[in-house]
Amino acid sequence: MRNAPYIKSRLLIVAAFALPAFVFTNGCKSTATPSVTAPGEIATDDATLAARVKQALVADPGLRSLPMSVATYRGVVQLSGYVDSEVQIQKALAVTRGVPGVQSVSNDLHLRPQ
Structure with missing residues (x-):
């Protein structure tokens, strides 16, 4: 039982380093953002805006069958x-x-x- 204080101190040191690591990595989790906006709202990200433009182009009968590409960057x-x-x-x-x-x-x- 001579090693008991030694083991306890090692365990405390490991816990002292592990706890902040778990806290910081938990804060780095990404959150999901809604990718579709309601018809009256303004699109805020490029992917949503591109989808809305493609949807509007496909809704027009004269443009539906044309091979067009849509790319967006900051609106x-x-x-x-x-x-x-x-x-x-x-x-x-x-x-x-x-x-x-x-x-x-x-x-x-x-x-x-x-």
Whole structure:
């Protein structure tokens, strides 16, 4: 039983280092954020904004079948791809600007070669 104080002191030292480690790692857990906003709300993150823009483009019958890509960064939406007419480009830009949360639109849409 001579080693009992030695073992107790070692256990206290280990506990003293382990407890703060558990506390700090518990504080590093990520929290889930809602990815879908209600129709009246403004989208705050880029992924949600891109989803809302894609949804608006697909809802338009004249733009539904066109191969367009949507990318967002801090509220700036970039449309890229190929369309059949200048009217479709203007319509896609108008629909995108109408989505709440869009700060500006970067147009990288091109007419398909005939």
